[in-house]
Amino acid sequence: MATGGRAALEVKWLERVIQPKVFLVFFFIGVAGASCAGALLTSGSMFESFKRVNYYIGGETLFNITARQLHGLLSEIPEDKVIVVVGGTSRFFGVGQSLDHLWSNKLQDLLGDDYKVVNLALRSGRPDQFGNHAAEAMIAAGRKVIYVADIHVTERFQPAGTFPSYYYIFYDAAARGLLLPSPGRDAALSAFEAANSETVFDLKVRALANSFLNFDDLWTYVGYKYVFLAWSDLTKDDPFMARKLWPDPETDRSLYDFYSIADMMKYVGTFTAPLSSPSINALEASVSVLPEPLRRRTIMATIKLSPYYTDRLPPDQHASYEQNYVSACAAMVRGGLQVAELGDGWAKDDYADSQHISASGGVKAAMKLAPLVESLSHELGYLRP
Amino acid sequence: MSAGLIGRFILSAALGIGAGVVLHFMLYRFGLPAHPFIYQVF
Numbered sequence: 181m182a183t184g185g186r187a188a189l190e191v192k193w194l195e196r197v198i199q200p201k202v203f204l205v206f207f208f209i210g211v212a213g214a215s216c217a218g219a220l221l222t223s224g225s226m227f228e229s230f231k232r233v234n235y236y237i238g239g240e241t242l243f244n245i246t247a248r249q250l251h252g253l254l255s256e257i258p259e260d261k262v263i264v265v266v267g268g269t270s271r272f273f274g275v276g277q278s279l280d281h282l283w284s285n286k287l288q289d290l291l292g293d294d295y296k297v298v299n300l301a302l303r304s305g306r307p308d309q310f311g312n313h314a315a316e317a318m319i320a321a322g323r324k325v326i327y328v329a330d331i332h333v334t335e336r337f338q339p340a341g342t343f344p345s346y347y348y349i350f351y352d353a354a355a356r357g358l359l360l361p362s363p364g365r366d367a368a369l370s371a372f373e374a375a376n377s378e379t380v381f382d383l384k385v386r387a388l389a390n391s392f393l394n395f396d397d398l399w400t401y402v403g404y405k406y407v408f409l410a411w412s413d414l415t416k417d418d419p420f421m422a423r424k425l426w427p428d429p430e431t432d433r434s435l436y437d438f439y440s441i442a443d444m445m446k447y448v449g450t451f452t453a454p455l456s457s458p459s460i461n462a463l464e465a466s467v468s469v470l471p472e473p474l475r476r477r478t479i480m481a482t483i484k485l486s487p488y489y490t491d492r493l494p495p496d497q498h499a500s501y502e503q504n505y506v507s508a509c510a511a512m513v514r515g516g517l518q519v520a521e522l523g524d525g526w527a528k529d530d531y532a533d534s535q536h537i538s539a540s541g542g543v544k545a546a547m548k549l550a551p552l553v554e555s556l557s558h559e560l561g562y563l564r565p
Numbered sequence: 566m567s568a569g570l571i572g573r574f575i576l577s578a579a580l581g582i583g584a585g586v587v588l589h590f591m592l593y594r595f596g597l598p599a600h601p602f603i604y605q606v607f
Contacts, residue, residue, distance in 0.1 A: 196573075197573065197576065198576055198577040199573050199574060202573075202574055202581065203577040203578075203580055203581040203584075205581065206577065206578040206580075206581030207581040207585045208585065209582060210582035210584060210585020210589070211585040211586075211588060212585075213582070214586050214589035386596050389592065393589065393592060395589050395593040395596075396593055396596070398589070399589075399594070400593075409590065
């Protein structure tokens with residue numbers, strides 16, 4: 181037959197050019213070699229002058245720092261130092277603060293050389309993902325760690341983290357055996373995974389495969405150091421440039437004029453509905469998803485909203501807004517966390533907008549948190565008083 | 566061993582390694598989200 185004959189001719193031509201068995205053997209060598217390269221290249225820190233997870237080394241531009249890379253970053257901190265991992269939301273990330281005025285740098289200045297502050301808070305981040313997982317890994321490795329993060333009082337801790345785009349880091353760290361045991365998290369995880377079975381399946385398969393083949397680690401490393409190979413609309417000006425070369429784009433900025441007051445009052449209004457008893461109890465119970473060794477080493481911060489908006493609230497709404505902070509803080513304390521309340525007495529200019537902290541607010545935050553970090557550090561026996 | 570045979574071996578090995586590395590990259594690339602989140606202040 182003409183078709184069978186043509187196919188046979190094509191195969192014969194191919195075999196004249198390549199040797200299939202040799203091709204196959206070296207194919208597996210190529211996969212294995214790339215896997216080994218991923219492991220070796222991320223055995224230490226790949227970062228150069230790491231300050232925070234800026235836009236260009238963050239999830240928005242398809243750059244997902246892996247658990248192994250986080251581990252490498254923190255492992256290079258000298259063993260005699262107390263690692264202060266900053267986690268949480270864009271508020272602790274420093275939206276509205278340039279690198280020169282990043283609040284966590286002020287925290288470092290106040291704490292001194294016995295400490296190393298590493299800001300792992302994320303834009304759209306939460307206190308139950310990324311930073312806490314990195315802190316867990318260091319606690320498991322026997323390092324001196326304190327975890328400082330911020331939380332919105334209307335939220336609670338989730339077993340794989342709150343924001344879906346960052347679920348991956350929990351499963352990546354879990355597949356690598358980097359996390360501490362946590363019965364509370366395991367219990368909550370069952371319900372979460374049952375409700376999100378398809379997503380969880382994908383995440384688990386990917387994390388398992390990556391734990392053997394290290395593809396996320398290798399190609400994120402290559403993208404950071406040499407050339408980024410996934411096109412993103414947000415980096416279209418230079419889509420392939422190594423991500424380490426992109427400057428941190430955050431500036432000291434006020435966003436008050438960016439949004440209408442009416443829109444912002446709607447947002448602020450979401451903090452005024454009185455927290456129900458079930459909701460408060462759920463927050464207290466959710467603290468247990470953080471492993472006990474991490475809880476003991478954690479300072480969880482709440483941050484009041486900008487008085488530019490909250491002063492406009494009717495008295496009854498203002499009262500319930502204040503009570504919500506009291507209730508949430510008490511719930512977290514009952515759950516076993518140390519809580520720091522930020523924002524009392526702060527002025528409009530201590531904020532970049534309704535919730536993010538300006539440079540001056542960052543200084544106040546650092547000055548409030550530094551003595552708490554020192555006190556906890558002594559309580560844990562990290563440093564002699 | 567003829568020059569042709571050595572040449573085929575080297576080509577096969579190079580193509581094999583290349584294909585392996587490309588597969589390794591595809592495992593990473595196809596796992597990236599199709600629509601990464603866009604951070605919004607609110």
